[in-house]
Amino acid sequence: MQPKPFPSEPGILAFHKRCEEFYPADGVDVLIEQQRRWYDALCAEFDAPSPEGLTRQDELVGGRIPVRRYRPVEIATQTRILYIHGGGCVVGSLESHDAICAEIAHAAKAELVSVDYRLAPEHVWPAAFDDCFEVLTWLLADGRPLVVAGDSAGGNLAAGIALKAKAEAVGGIVGQVLIYPGLGGDLKSGSYAEMAEAPGLSTADVRHYRDVLKAPPENAFAHPLKADDLSGLPSAYITSAHFDPLRDDAAVYAERLFAAGVNVTYRDEPQMIHAWMRARFMSEGAQEGFRQICLGVRGFVGTL
Template sequence: MNYERLIDEETWAFIRKTGECYPDDAVDLSIEEQRKVYDAMAAEFRAARPDAVTCEDRTAEGVPIRIYTAGEPGYTVMFCHGGGFVVGGLESHDDVCAEICAQTGYRVVAVDYRLAPEHKHPAAFEDAWTVCEWLQHSYEGDIVLVGDSAGANLCAAVAHYARGRTSRIVGQVLIYGAFGGDINAGSYLEHAHAPMLTRDDILFYGDIRRPEGQGTDPDPTMAPLSDTDFSGLPATVLVSADCDPVRDDSRDYRDKILEAGGKAHWINEPGLVHGYLRARHSVGRARDSFERISVAVEALGQGVWPYD
């Protein structure tokens, strides 16, 4: 794969800066050390919160959350962060949440779900669902699910599980999510050695999250693409990076929803790589994509579908 041709210089600068945040022996670090390095890397890219945004740390039935507000919001975003279910937290995506809040005017509630390997599946899903239920009891108005990478997986899992349990989830915006697609086909092979995320990384994170002795039965709370029923899901916008092994999961998830008669739209961003949300202030393509993401969040909250 000719990434020198596909990826522009701005994005390469972002890739290099990310790489410089990791020590040469990063692969040998303990999980706790990996988390510290990841958090330090996220801090290197963190932007200041917009002045209009205020935030408050709380717990939702024992799950730590951070609530962002700007004015008097009528809708709520539940945000689940990426990090392979192993790293990340309230700080790693703080500025992303604050900017979504500022750009949409919606309340954003970030979920600090439990991480693997200390807490294997379904711990992260259970925390996300707990917060989703808490939101319904705590606030009026509809809910939009938003997440990147592992967080996109969690949001989709919540959307599947929520059917028949609530009608308050009106949309989901899923950013470069891994939904349990075929790791031996398509983009998983085409971009097996992509910058920022490789196929081997995906296998590692999948193994570390999976409980010992787990069978092969489909589990949509872990791999939403393994579900047999894609009807009744909220309006869904999927955003992927073209140079990313998990790219095709977004396409396939869209197709499943459309086949079931639902609303789904896939935006594949040329020349971008996994994790590009952190590049939104330095890379033109990432900045434009983040604008599309914010527009999607705002539209879905208001019941608008601008993709026909």
């Protein structure tokens, strides 16, 4: 039997060990309520102090979609950031990614809005997608530029709403930041085979989340790799984890964007596993990867 793929960086290995103390490897097999309790506890374990002076404001979009607005003490741009959290469209919330959103807003010197979209299995596709697109159009209504960003399932949603904005001639998106996104790869070849048993996320986990979400397999908004034409999309910063079945989704999408004439920066973090942003205070590789994400965001919002 082939050994499971594991990184060698001590910090990321310590991070993975701590994660498994909160969220066991077979966690997708338990009731969704338990999964969400485990995920919330795991996220809280890696929280960090809020940047000094940063404020938060919770509100509703369209009277039903919760969002959280982050305003750092110094705002140096009119461009805002829409952040979409990960969690397979099954777990995650405004709270799960609160510290990450606060740090990105602070680093970018830009206002950031995080969206609490509806989750599966209670709300299957396109509920989460529709919520995110509604918040996108709400933010763009005042004519200010916007960067869309997200991790994992949030990266999928960010790429998908950028595609829909292009299809509907909705202007104003100046960048997309896709962090270890799942974009609709075949689940059989490339990193899906090589990293099928990777720590933190397995190919079986990815299949499970797709089954729960019930997105149409050929729909390009749900699976951006299915899109025929990527020309005219916003500039992109895409980052992946080497030890992650989703790695090739990010790499192939970056290649296709570049071939379509889109300005793209792509980084594969060689020692990282899925969800490595949470390891930014434990792992040198994660710390540098997160710094690069913040630089990518700053380039799009104009605060470099």
